[in-house]
């Protein structure tokens with residue numbers, strides 16, 4: 001008689017309270033079902049897979065042992081939170097992940113009480129968890145701050161700032177270091193080597209001896225189940241000296257896929273009066289899905305894929321990605337210029353620096369998730385005569401803004417900023433939008449700010465930046481693939497501060513910065529069809545402005561529109577400032593600035609995001625026609 005299939009446990013678990021009703025012996029089956037559900041879901045949505053697979057058991061154990069949501073659980077970066085979302089009332093929406101109107105791909109306060117803190121930029125979890133812990137202490141409320149932080153995220157300075165400040169929290173703060181020996185790429189630096197030593201040199205010690213260490217450290221009765229456990233675990237030999245010196249009780253390393261190890265240790269920590277505690281958990285990124293386990297990047301970020309074959313449904317062929325145009329162009333330039341070096345902050349493939357590194361390994365630097373260090377490292381390199389390219393996503397460069405101002409701009413050092421993911425980025429949503437770099441860079445004295453309209457322009461700007469030694473220079477370009485335009489063999493060194501007229505007209509002038517140029521040309525066609533002769537300029541520079549081009553546009557046209565994939569304070573603001581300073585607005589010229597809206601836009605398909613932002617061709621057409629309907633009194637006349 002065939003065995004009746006087990007009733008899926010996952011169907012009985014909507015919230016952690018349901019999970020805690022299960023016998024411990026059932027948790028293994030639940031974890032297996034949870035892993036299967038996650039693989040199936042991400043197969044249909046795409047997203048971050050490897051990191052979530054690595055924390056399935058840890059997620060089950062944390063919610064089983066700790067009293068979430070009263071215990072505030074904070075996932076660092078939050079890209080590993082899909083199992084957490086499934087166990088906290090969002091299984092029914094998990095297949096809407098990273099889609100318009102769907103679940104965010106990261107933790108988000110507005111989504112659930114089980115997401116006490118939003119994430120997506122790394123290394124914030126310990127600071128936030130410390131905040132919750134101290135607040136509960138001050139309010140005499142129960143509840144801990146629990147931070148789960150990866151080994152990659154632990155390479156950022158902010159994590160140490162938080163740990164340095166953590167002693168005050170006592171046993172209210174629990175830090176779980178999820179060490180899978182991976183960042184997006186293999187981890188780098190001294191910390192990674194240290195953790196590898198702690199994990200690899202540890203002999204197998206019986207759990208009892210680990211238990212006695214834990215109990216001794218915490219002056220606690222050994223938790224009964226811990227005492228009974230027969231399993232072996234890696235013991236600590238060198239131990240977590242680094243963390244202990246920072247005031248933490250260090251426990252580990254522990255096998256993060258073995259619930260018989262995780263549960264008793266978490267219970268011990270939960271019941272301990274001592275703290276703060278750092279539990280060092282060893283996991284495998286991509287665990288339990290062979291295609292992820294076998295891939296170099298452990299399926300960190302995947303498009304939709306066939307669960308059976310592991311085959312991702314990526315569009316094949318087509319124009320090159322901007323990141324690779326940058327990396328390959330820079331690699332070529334570096335063949336004849338020994339001064340060129342490239343720096344990435346743990347994003348070699350995302351920035352295209354991996355292409356540069358393949359050709360020039362000794363001139364390529366992955367500094368880990370350490371944008372602040374990366375920028376000032378570049379400043380030091382520049383001060384000593386090198387030509388450094390700091391390749392950092394727009395959103396992640398925000399983390400190093402003071403370094404840009406204080407170490408680069410004020411000293412007028414020739415650091416080159418290759419700013420990828422400029423503008424709206426789609427599935428990663430608001431936390432990753434590259435909205436602010438024009439605003440925050442073009443306001444700085446000495447800074448040159450360029451924006452590529454297509455991949456050929458990006459190649460020219462990479463060359464121009466390489467040759468520019470007069471101070472800092474930045475060039476921005478979007479996520480994804482180019483327009484298919486041909487990239488000439490011979491690159492052009494652009495004249496600093498000069499734009500280019502792409503289409504000549506006489507009534508309307510559209511001044512475009514970046515890849516909205518395509519939409520501007522579409523709009524120009526529609527305007528011409530209405531008898532409105534339209535000039536289109538690719539400004540190329542937000543700073544310095546091409547003032548001659550702007551002045552001519554303003555004197556020779558009735559309506560001037562600026563458009564950019566940037567928030568207020570960018571090209572439009574600088575054009576208006578120049579125009580008002582030059583008296584060009586005195587004759588009642590109609591000027592409209594089109595820019596990103598003053599909201600944080602959630603995830604969606606990028607085209608839809610730009611529709612929502614009002615920055616597509618139809619929006620340009622409407623803006624121009626509305627402006628033309630405004631009479632000199634600024635009153636809109638009835639629609640013609």
Ligand SMILES: Cc1ncc(C[n+]2csc(CCOP(=O)(O)OP(=O)(O)O)c2C)c(N)n1
Pocket residue numbers: 050051052054077079080120121122149150151152153154180182183184285345346347369396399
């Ligand atoms: C400030 C910042 N820089 C870069 C990134 C891009 N990023 C996302 S996840 C990741 C690697 C994180 O590694 P780890 O913390 O070990 O987590 P794992 O993926 O291994 O679970 C990086 C570099 C980011 N999210 N935030």
Ligand SMILES: CC(=O)[C@@H](O)[C@H](O)COP(=O)(O)O
Pocket residue numbers: 048077079120184301350421425428479
């Ligand atoms: C979680 C994280 O921050 C990165 O994985 C990011 O999602 C990468 O973005 P791209 O996919 O644009 O490279």
Ligand SMILES: [Mg+2]
Pocket residue numbers: 150151152153178179180181182183
């Ligand atoms: Mg990791």
